[in-house]
Amino acid sequence: MTTTDHYSQTNFIKPDVARYRIMLVAGEPSGDALGGQLMMALNQMADRPIDFIGVGGEAMTAQGLDSLYPIDDLAVMGLREIVPRLPILLNRIRRAVDHGIESTPHLAILIDSGDFNYRVARGLKRKGFKAPVVKFVSPQIWASRPNRVFGLAKVFDHVLALLPFEPKFYDRVNLPTTFVGHPVTERGTARGQGPAFRERHNIPGDAKLLCVLPGSRINEIHYLMPVFGETVKRLAQSFPDLHIVVPTVPNVAAEVKRAVTQWPKACVVTEGESAKFAAFDASDAALAASGTVALELALAGVPTVIGYKVGWLTAAIARRFITVPYGTLTNLLLEREVVPEFVQERCTPEALQASVTILLTDPNARTTQINQLKEAIEMLRIKGQRPSERAAETVLTLMRNHIAAA
Numbered sequence: 001m002t003t004t005d006h007y008s009q010t011n012f013i014k015p016d017v018a019r020y021r022i023m024l025v026a027g028e029p030s031g032d033a034l035g036g037q038l039m040m041a042l043n044q045m046a047d048r049p050i051d052f053i054g055v056g057g058e059a060m061t062a063q064g065l066d067s068l069y070p071i072d073d074l075a076v077m078g079l080r081e082i083v084p085r086l087p088i089l090l091n092r093i094r095r096a097v098d099h100g101i102e103s104t105p106h107l108a109i110l111i112d113s114g115d116f117n118y119r120v121a122r123g124l125k126r127k128g129f130k131a132p133v134v135k136f137v138s139p140q141i142w143a144s145r146p147n148r149v150f151g152l153a154k155v156f157d158h159v160l161a162l163l164p165f166e167p168k169f170y171d172r173v174n175l176p177t178t179f180v181g182h183p184v185t186e187r188g189t190a191r192g193q194g195p196a197f198r199e200r201h202n203i204p205g206d207a208k209l210l211c212v213l214p215g216s217r218i219n220e221i222h223y224l225m226p227v228f229g230e231t232v233k234r235l236a237q238s239f240p241d242l243h244i245v246v247p248t249v250p251n252v253a254a255e256v257k258r259a260v261t262q263w264p265k266a267c268v269v270t271e272g273e274s275a276k277f278a279a280f281d282a283s284d285a286a287l288a289a290s291g292t293v294a295l296e297l298a299l300a301g302v303p304t305v306i307g308y309k310v311g312w313l314t315a316a317i318a319r320r321f322i323t324v325p326y327g328t329l330t331n332l333l334l335e336r337e338v339v340p341e342f343v344q345e346r347c348t349p350e351a352l353q354a355s356v357t358i359l360l361t362d363p364n365a366r367t368t369q370i371n372q373l374k375e376a377i378e379m380l381r382i383k384g385q386r387p388s389e390r391a392a393e394t395v396l397t398l399m400r401n402h403i404a405a406a
Contacts, residue, residue: 017403020046022395023105024054025096025120027071027113029216029249030292032057033273034136035111037183039063041392053103055096058250059273068099072251089116097123107132107399110156114139121155130406132157132398136391138166138177144321149173158398160391163329164379178394181387182380184295187277194282197275201268207241208284208360211302212267214256215289216249223309224289225259230349231287231307233264235356244268245283247276285359285366287352290327294339295380298330298373303359303366306341307352315344330376338372 022042026035036059042050043063052065061067069092097120100108108124108131110117121133135156141148142165152159153173160180161167167177195205203209212232214224236242244267248256253271260267270279280286280300288294290308297304306328310318326332328341340355342348358365382390 017048017106019048020050020399021103021105022050022052022399023100023103023108024052024056024060024065024111025108025113025117026054026056026060026111027116029057029071029251031112031137032059032071033187033292034183035060035065035109036063037186037388038109038111038136038391038395039065041386041388042395045389045392046396053099053105054108055092068095092116093119093123096120097127100124100129101127105131106403107134107395109134109136109395112137118151118155125155132402134158134160134395134398136160137162138169141169142166143324144318146323149175158394160394162380162387163333178390179382180390180394181382181385182295183387183391184292184299185377185381186386186388187273187296187299191281193278197278197282201245203243203268203282204241207243208239209243209245209282210235210356210360211279211283211286211288211297212244212246213286213288213293213297214246214248215291216252216293218252218255219310220289221252221255221259223311224307224347225256227307227309227347227349227352228287229259229263231352231356234349234353235360236265238353238357239360245270245279247271247279285356287356290341290343294328294330295377298339299377301370301373303369304339305352305355305359306339307347308341308343309347310344330373333376333379334372338369338376 024035026032035056039052039060040063054065055068055071056065057071110121124133133156138159138161139148149170150173153175156175159170159175159177161177162182164179167179170177198205212228214221214228232244242265244265246256246260246267246269248269248271250271257269260269270276280297280302283302286297286302286304288297288304288306290306294304294306308327324332326337326341327343328339330339331337342351
């Protein structure tokens with residue numbers, strides 16, 4: 001079953017439920033952004049007030065969440081990076097589970113952070129959690145380890161999928177899944193704010209501006225900042241008027257600012273969503289880590305080159321399981337390499353420099369990529385409904401049905 005039609009609509013809510021209580025857990029900035037959008041939609045669409053509990057960052061806090069603990073410790077990826085922090089991660093899992101059991105919410109929404117939130121869901125179920133547990137963002141079972149669906153079906157009651165091809169993967173385990181569209185399609189793109197951004201940061205209107213996005217996790221900064229920095233050094237030799245802007249997020253901002261001091265070009269480092277999208281609008285091209293930001297750049301119409309590296313052990317293990325030809329979602333959606341991507345050994349300053357240079361100098365290459373990115377973005381939309389509204393609608397139906405049946 002792949003739609004919310006599986007659940008009958010009902011308006012019956014027990015009279016003693018004056019307020020809804022929803023638990024949300026996000027483990028990194030991209031999940032926090034998704035959670036913030038969903039919480040805003042829930043507040044707008046619910047028929048009574050909602051108390052939000054759980055774990056999140058700035059976006060979710062702005063919508064009324066008092067986070068159980070900061071998410072900074074959770075934004076790690078890769079075996080070598082996770083092992084040193086394992087005691088902290090296990091402690092955070094236990095605290096989230098205990099908080100959910102003690103607070104008795106009407107529904108739990110676990111956002112992205114696949115391994116971490118799988119363990120939170122498993123812990124809740126083992127301790128007798130009766131309310132629906134919803135996974136917001138499907139793990140990438142289409143890319144590796146597809147048999148994970150069997151474990152997911154044991155601990156989740158519904159999946160909110162961001163990609164149109166994901167629901168079919170859950171059919172074989174009868175885990176209800178709803179394609180809600182990708183929330184990146186409803187985020188602001190700051191169209192028209194580029195000139196003001198350049199003026200504010202003393203960047204001439206005719207100067208080349210490269211947007212560099214090295215990731216939102218500490219280990220991404222560790223592996224990508226050196227190679228991105230060397231790429232910038234090489235580009236600066238070819239483009240004397242080149243300017244650099246580096247949007248970042250709070251949990252890695254200090255590391256990013258420290259690293260760019262070693263770059264040959266003075267960089268503008270920004271924080272916050274509005275500054276990031278204004279930087280996109282001002283930029284001629286982008287060099288970015290793989291992830292949600294690639295879709296944000298596609299939405300903003302910024303021609304992009306993707307670079308990504310992890311530790312050698314993580315890479316060696318991942319290669320045994322990965323089954324897809326691309327790591328960038330736009331390329332996967334279009335089934336061809338529209339956005340140049342350079343992963344692991346191919347992620348070198350020489351390769352990145354050559355690819356970025358094409359985007360900075362060849363108008364036809366820029367236009368071709370931008371037009372194809374529009375095609376990919378349209379595949380992530382649902383006509384007539386925003387992703388956060390579709391997700392909130394599904395959540396409210398699940399919660400109301402649970403309350404009515406309790």
